[in-house]
Amino acid sequence: MALESLPMARFRSAVGIGDLSNVLVKMQDDAEVKVEKGSFSVAMTMADDMSALLSSFLQNNRAAKAKPSSPESIAEECEASIKEKTPNCVVKINDFAKGGVMTAKQLLNYLHQLFADPTEIALLLHAFILMKKKKKDDDELPDISSDILESALENLMKGPDRKKIKAGINSANTARKFSLQLKQNEQSLRKAYEGFITQNIDPLEIYQMSIEKFGIENRYAVLDYYSQALHCDINSYDPSCSLLEFGTLLEANFRMNILRSADQMFMSKMNEGEYIPSTNERDFRLLDFFFHIILQPDETKNLTIELINNCMRYYSGSDKTNFVQQIYSAIKPLPFAIFADDLADAEKMKMSIENTLAMIIDGFARFTHIGRTYG
Known part of the structure; x- marks a missing residue:
């Protein structure tokens, strides 16, 4: 499905294979802007656009590449x-x-x-x-x-290692560029990209693994690395993957960037108010809650109580009611589709989370005699 604002025909006629990376990057940037504006259902269709664009360009141009990587x-x-x-x-x-x-x-x-x-x-x-x-x-x-x-x-x-080798070679320059920023050697970054293209796992799991491997403070830079390495691989003389595989990887990469936008929205809301300076420990607890509430929306009450017990010490002059209101405000703008592929199911899950948080706020308000405010 092509977006009316980004007609595929215009890109097919105007751009050559050498510009494919720039086009894909622009499409992802545009998608992230749309997510931040709340047009998530529109932005999600851009994953199909990127896959279609990839297929069109490589089918038209790969025939000219008769020899392997020179x-x-x-x-x-x-x-x-x-x-x-x-x-x-x-x-x-x-x-x-x-x-x-x-x-x-x-x-x-x-x-x-x-x-x-x-x-x-x-x-x-x-x-x-x-x-x-x-x-x-x-x-x-x-x-x-x-x-x-x-x-x-x-x-x-x-x-048997030919796919990983091609990926390693095609990502070498990108790995070199990011090695200083991520404080990792180039071989480690190449292997991370090789793992990204060969492991058939959920984008949320990849996102979590990136945090575990590279640190919570580097999570956005790691996604930038994956995006740039993937685009370099696609545009290389001898790509590591097939058209179908690249289409799947583009969608996974796109979904990780959607998660990043949701992560940024959530953390931005949780950082509003009178908090002590941010620490990796506090941010890790907040992100852990963010991931678990996406994966286990039915456990919202228990997850929230656990977060309260773990995080109240990070807040200055805040009671439990205000803290849960802050969580509610952070969850409210998140897009439905991070909770499930089916938008109807995703909407139900998100509404259930919001209702549970509202009930927790009501419960605390009865004891503290503080007026109820949501959002």
């Missing part, structure tokens, strides 16, 4: 990789090659002994092949021919 197309990543590994890496491989006649299979087996990450091996082989071409008069691997290197790379890319 060394030149990933030169920057290869050069960075070889700089990190030399000179010890080259010395070890040269020493191994001097032991006698070596086959591509033997070289590949030896590299697997040196490096646990197959993406590192692929980047190094690409880099060695590039060195052979660039430095014919100053060959750093004189005992290993280009044919052996190319055969080893070909065998590696035919193996």
Whole structure:
């Protein structure tokens, strides 16, 4: 289903494959704006738009790509990789090659002994092949021919890790860019993206796992990393996934960004008023409540009482009634569709949560003689 405000035909006729990432990013940004304005049912259709756009562009342009990923197309990543590994890496491989006649299979087996990450091996082989071409008069691997290197790379890319390797190569530049911001090494970030495209799990679970792995303070930056890595992968010379797989990943990525918008709305409301400065511990408790109330709306009463017991110490001059009113105000603007795929069911779940919170407020108000206010 295409949005009237974003007709697909206009994008198909105006944009080439090289601009696909920018188009997809713009569509996601537009979707997040619509979510913040409350037009969630409209924004959700953009996931289908992105999938359709992806399919249209790649079907029209992939036919022109007759060969697998060329060394030149990933030169920057290869050069960075070889700089990190030399000179010890080259010395070890040269020493191994001097032991006698070596086959591509033997070289590949030896590299697997040196490096646990197959993406590192692929980047190094690409880099060695590039060195052979660039430095014919100053060959750093004189005992290993280009044919052996190319055969080893070909065998590696035919193996069981080929999908992860392609994803790792295509996300390498993005991982490098985000490594400082997220305080993670590039290999860890590449593996995170590889896991994102290979693990068939719910977007909410991916969101939670990202917080556990990278920290609550980095959760928005991690989603930016996944989005940019995915778009780079889609637009790469040799994408890691099929059209159908990318469509599914785009939808998962889109849903995570919807969750981020809901997360931001919830936390913004919970941060209104006279609170002590935000801490990771307090934010984690609030987010844990946010996730659980989405997953277990029937447990709203117990979850709210637990949150009250855990979080009242973070608030200055606030009683339980005001605190639950704050929760109610934070839940009220959240979009229905984060609770269920079926909007009718989602609306019922959200209304049930709101009604339960209203009952809790009423109960506290009777004891404190404070007037009831909702929202």
